[in-house]
Amino acid sequence: MPGSGTDSTKPWTAGGPLVILVEPQLGENIGSAARAMGNFGLSRLRIVNPREGWPNEKARIFCAGADRILDAAELYPDLRAALAGVNFAFAATARERGMAKSVVGADAAVAEARQRLAAGGEVALVFGRERTGLYTEEVSLCDAILTLPVNPAFASLNLATCVAVTGYEWAKAQSAGALPFAAPERSPLAEKADLFAFFDHLEGALEAAGFFRSPEKQPSTTRNIRNIFHRLGLTKQDLATLHGAVAALVEGREGREARKAQNNARAAAKKATGGGEGGGA
Structure with a gap:
């Protein structure tokens, strides 16, 4: 249920690596990606040339309350421009590109991103179009490839899902796996x-x-x-x-x-x- 886990009395977790969406085709997917970012403590969004223009009302609807992420989102004409100020970028792709780059899963990408951010660097997670993903030229602009252990016969992930999986690994690493709440203490065992x-x-x-x-x-x-x-x-x-x-x-x-x-x-x-x-x- 939208909003069922929202608690405005608690502090908003922000920060993490940049999330760059390259030419997203639907406002709904931008909003859903922003929602996933908010779920897992990622707050910095850059959008490259969205097909339906910007701002987008459908993105606002589908963000389910993560409006602050959309309000602070930065718009760029292409990926080169969006990588301004970035020291290290991961290109998310489900296809082997034949490039001499490190290929890592979301957990390893997050571990490296945390180290680089702690050292003062800037890190970006780059996600491509819903239909075609990132172009090979765009992958070549990044330092490493981020991929997931999906079904090889059906490897196409929804844009927001890909952001959510990576965001989950970020949140898990940040909290050392601690869950937000635990079962209440039971009363003493009966004598x-x-x-x-x-x-x-x-x-x-x-x-x-x-x-x-x-x-x-x-x-x-x-x-x-x-x-x-x-x-x-x-x-x-x-x-x-x-x-x-x-x-x-x-x-x-x-x-x-x-x-x-x-x-x-x-x-x-x-x-x-x-x-x-x-x-x-």
């Missing part, structure tokens, strides 16, 4: 005495309900039930919830039986007095 008290409660309710139909099988059935709960590693909070569930089931059954008995009594009294039936001489 054996508490667990045994729950067994007594549950087994008593089951016996009252007629669950143990065979006296011969009752001991083994009871052990099986206990082993189910032993395997779960129940906490004190878990036991409190289970006690409540068993109590509600028992009270519900007793309430239904009481109401049934009351209804039967009323019906018997009515029948005995002939109430509600018309009669006459």
